[in-house]
Amino acid sequence: MTAATSRAAEILSRPVSLNGLTVPNRIVMAPMTRQFSPGGVPGEDVVGYYARRAAAGVGLIVTEGTYVGHDSAGQSDRIPRFHGEEQLAGWAKVADAVHAAGGKIVPQLWHIGMVREAGQPPFAEAPAVGPSGLRIGATEATGKAMTQTDLDDVIAAFAEAAAAAERIGFDGVELHGAHGYLLDQFLWAGTNRRTDAYGGDLVARTKFAAEIVAAVRAAVSPDFPIIFRYSQWKQEAYGARLAETPEELEAILAPLAAAGVDAFHASTRRYWLPEFEGSDLNLAGWTKKLTGKPTITVGSVGLDGDFIKGFMGEGSPVKSIDDLLDRLERDEFDMVAVGRALLQDPEWAAKVLDGRFDELAAYDATALRTLS
Template sequence: MTVTQPAASRAAQILSRPTVINGLTVPNRIVMAPMTRMFSPGGVPGEDVLSYYARRAAAGVGLIVTEGTYVGHDSAGQSDRIPRFHGEEQLAGWAKVADAVHAAGGTIVPQLWHIGMVREQGQPPFAEAPAVGPSGLRIGADEATGKAMTQSDLDDVIGAFAQAAADAERIGFDGVEIHGAHGYLVDQFLWEGTNRRTDAYGGDLVARTKFAAEIVAAVRERVSADFPVIFRYSQWKQEAYQARLAETPEELEAILAPLAAAGVDAFHASTRRYWLPEFDGSDLNLAGWTKKLTGKPTITVGSVGLDGEFLGAFAGKGSEVKGIDDLLDRLEAEEFDFVAVGRALLQDPEWAAKVLQGRFGELAAYDAASLNTLS
């Protein structure tokens, strides 16, 4: 496959610019996207996880968003190999990761995660915990199979996110990212397909945003004023790829405005292909619209540097290298502020250095086998 290679000086000039999120200066515009790895037995990130992130920071990634980490609520997850962001041993492991990334010249935020109704009851780390959600509905279901959350449940989860954020600041992280995307708990409240509530947390777009906004506000209260809070969201869901929270810019603004008002400092707009326009009549992608509507810094993501979308990776499919000329054009036009890179960085820890130094011929195609290692 022939890949157009932008001039090395242009790539370096555009991507290497330091950019600020609240009080945090990120050394460049390259972000490592969060990717679940399942290499943390007992929920504890070990030396291999530390090295995995530090290698990428040393090779030029400006901001690392960790894989999703479970907040301290028994129903938050369903694997004992996915890291947790609560517990003395788990937090001690994460403190070492943060220190290593800083020593390598990067910045790092944990992604705070609750999977909600995606959980299969009986799975670790807390087998007896029920699956919980706004209405107890799984994606695509019409009958509840889980627990519709009570006010007490909502308060507990909000408190768990806030505690995780406070712990992140205490142990040396540079900010936090709240996972509000892809059909997990926070997104289950945002989407009418899984939120059938008739109380203050259900109904129109603004009401469905209430839970997410309360999480953001609680996090904001527990951390310093200059500690960045990032919110990741998406239109698509893991089991409903064509789902949409918003059909128009006006609907998107109804979702984003309460979140920005609650204290979000930057938005991470997750798409499957970053180059696709989000709404008819404009070439702006989801991150571009988010920046236009909120004025906040935004991160774009979705098959960056590769020609196949990430969903194929889970079916064992690889992807060829794709040029980044269009990405550079959009960054230069200030459509968005950062670009998050997933599989390309999974395949090659030195992806950022190679791009910043113009070594485009050394970029490797993505092999799905890289999911099986922490190289």
């Protein structure tokens, strides 16, 4: 092992604590939707998929997004759900297998909001709902603006899913507040046009997400970690921003931290880009500086090139992680989430931790359908 590879192993192998959970290293598996769960039930193939990556050294697995128990939460009957006897039994097997392989695992709890279209499964009669019934980029409502009853029902669904996660053996939960889905639709002025307590300024737009966090916090043990994933960008608006300044970002994050978030997962498309002018800190770095909470960075780790090109069949060359190690070493953030590189290669973490960088393969999206 060379000095460079030894440094990678040393920095990435350090344990880290998220509330009452000790994660054995700094590598996180990022959540990635695959639609391999017919009927919303994760089967034995899903059990093996996560267990293989835990066995190969991933410290913390964040599952693919899994729908909470609200009929409007999803848009596919092949994406797993985190409610229902059969579905939760499947997830319990996943958690057991990951633990047996030496890893830690949290489910990502998800409601897509206005991304849903009328008539989509798993519950075709359910309406698309959101803060104002607006899809990203739309000027007129095409869905239902949520009533107080709707808000209360979704808050309860997240809390019930979190309680179920603890009951069946998961190590924490991640709340999906990123990428233009329901919680993010409340956070962003582009989709939140409400004039009640849940709309208006930055703090008001955070109220719904903070109430979900508080309800989850009350539904689980005090030392059960709550991770909150958020982003500036949206799936249909890559240039969108929740906050233009650190002060605006703090106005969003502070109520979430106060409500019970233990760690933030700051989603960016390229982790090495600075978030605000005048500082080299990325979004996870600013999040840690402003809240004092542990943070997870993510965005093209181990890759180079725009990920859209990847899905067009253009392979992305492996990117050096020297800059990533520098940032981890100076505690800009605490953990790093790996998505596509780990999706393609279940052994990615082991190869990096063992200094086998020459065995890392370039990402090739055309091969995804054959991966497990």
